[in-house]
Amino acid sequence: MLTAYTSDEIRTAERALMALLPEGTLMRRAATALAVACVEALPRVYGSRVVLLVGSGDNGGDALYAGALLARRGARVDAVLAGKRVHEDGLAELTRAGGRRLGLSQGTSDPAVRALVDRADVLVDGLVGIGGTGALREPYAGLARLAAGAPGVVVAVDVPSGVDASTGEVEGDAVTAHLTVTFGAAKAGLLIDPGASRVGALRVAGIGLGPYLPEPGVVALTGPDVAGRLPRPGAESNKYRRGVIGVVAGSDRFTGAAVLAVAGAVRAGAGLVRFAGAAEPVRQVRARWPEAVTAVVSPGEDVKDVGRVQAWVVGPGMGTDDDAHALAASALAAGVPALVDADGLTLAARDRSLLRRAAPTLITPHTGELGRLLGVPADEIEARRLYYARRAAAELGVTVLLKGSTTLVAEEGGPVRVNLTGTPWLATGGTGDVLAGIAGAYLAGGLSALDAASCAAYVHGLAGRAAAGGPGGGEAPIAALDIARELPGAIRSLVAGG
Ligand SMILES: NC(=O)C1=CN([C@@H]2O[C@H](COP(=O)(O)OP(=O)(O)OC[C@H]3O[C@@H](n4cnc5c(N)ncnc54)[C@H](O)[C@@H]3O)[C@@H](O)[C@H]2O)[C@@H](O)CC1
Ligand SMILES: Nc1ncnc2c1ncn2[C@@H]1O[C@H](COP(=O)(O)OP(=O)(O)O)[C@@H](O)[C@H]1O
Ligand SMILES: [K+]
Secondary structure (H helix, E strand, O other): OEEEEOHHHHHHHHHHHHOOOOOOHHHHHHHHHHHHHHHHHOOOOOOOEEEEEEOOOHHHHHHHHHHHHHHHOOOEEEEEEOOOOOOHHHHHHHHHOOOEEEOOOOOOOOHHHHHHHHHOOEEEEEOOOOOOOOOOOOOHHHHHHHHHOOOOEEEEEOOOOOEOOOOOOEOOOOOOOOEEEEEOOEEHHHOOOOHHHHOOEEEEEOOOOHHHOOOOOEEEOOHHHHHHHOOOOOOOOOHHHHOEEEEEOOOOOOOHHHHHHHHHHHHHOOOEEEEEEOHHHHHHHHHHOOOOEEEEOOOOOOHHHHOOOOEEEEOOOOOOOHHHHHHHHHHHOOOOOEEEOOHHHHHHHHOHHHHOOOOOEEEOOOHHHHHHHHOOOHHHHHHOHHHHHHHHHHHHOOEEEEOOOOOEEEOOOOOEEEOOOOOHHHOOOOHHHHHHHHHHHHHHOOOOHHHHHHHHHHHHHHHHHHHOOOOOOOOOOOOHHHHHHHHHHHHHHHHOOO
């Protein structure tokens, strides 16, 4: 399990460790790791051009000490001093090693600064780290904009400046790095968008903080974590014991969502899929998925008559009229775990009592759906994903899987899980329906709502990457059904440790 922390948690741990070590030890460890990363980013160090963007705090200090190490290896190192103050010992070290300094008396439009940035093989962003608060102020903001056009490799020190290390929020300009070398432990904001997309490759450099870190507020499951949680059949399994999932989805108008949700459930390994819906989606599901048991449910009928299920998935494409409301209510009245998605969430936004259940409830909104549930604009949720995922879990009393560029799974009282698989190619119609089917199959298979949601997001992301071109991710358009098709292969390689 990858663990991630807020700036305050890192600072507290650093203080505890620093009290036991000679002054400056941690900064030297950090600078050494940073210099090693720069060396690896350069074809050769001798004669290369390294430009340091140096802020007034210890983040700038790290950059200066690393710059000194690179200068001693023969790099030409220039430090652009952006703050009113500078880490004096770090600057002295750089000067002794032959590095040069440039002030910003003429502002960030100074042609000398631009020329340095334009010719840098490596640009080191040491403007602000975990001490950053709010939007980058000038001249840092101007330097972040300048860095955006830099032709060289941009290496962020600890955190890309402008990204809130604790939350991933980005208020104004921010550096976009190719590589971020972060010290001691991952910061939560490096894993969550919009910040995460500024990080590039992430390297966590150990400086000895481990024993001093608290319980994490944010975690990410790794492949082995997911493989160890997935329901797998044993010798005494039968289709009922493996988990019967009931799917209430589709309508005469929207039939695809039904087919896709069933596809996710079948391919994720449900013991049996029972599908209940209107006549047309039932016809389509039967045609595409002969494995599913189907039942036409007419307005006013109760889904409990379709047979026993261990978990319900309610919502994709089912419509939002009174009949849909009654159908959703009849499935959600069952005392078994339920997943509510799509139209089910629109119904719940109008009638929150649908989500007040004794059995575990998992909701899987995108930012628009969560916005409707909480009465907040979608772009506000996109900008503050961690905050709103936590708030929704607390306010609604359910497990929340918030979809989008970073998928988060939140439950009150525990760490938020960030999903690290996936590809932006998943942003296409119907992929969410497949996800609902996968998570529903895991709920029916006996996983908790938290595990069902996070394992489903993980394998959905792996299958999405495989569909887009290969295990490491490729660049090709995908269709939602491709994800279902790739699921067995993705799960096979996951379980095999691939
Ligand atoms: N404390 C420690 O033990 C260690 C700290 N390290 C480094 O120290 C960094 C933290 O250093 P500091 O606490 O000095 O803080 P930072 O260097 O991150 O930032 C503080 C400075 O930036 C300014 N600032 C903050 N927000 C700003 C904004 N939005 N726009 C413009 N200026 C802004 C502040 O006025 C202050 O001068 C870490 O990120 C890491 O790079 C490492 O050397 C490892 C060890
Ligand atoms: N930019 C993105 N990067 C990665 N995954 C994304 C991105 N945008 C959307 N996704 C994923 O694609 C799926 C889309 O689901 P959803 O919004 O419900 O679409 P639909 O309702 O059409 O099925 C979710 O799993 C979501 O997390
Ligand atoms: K930085």
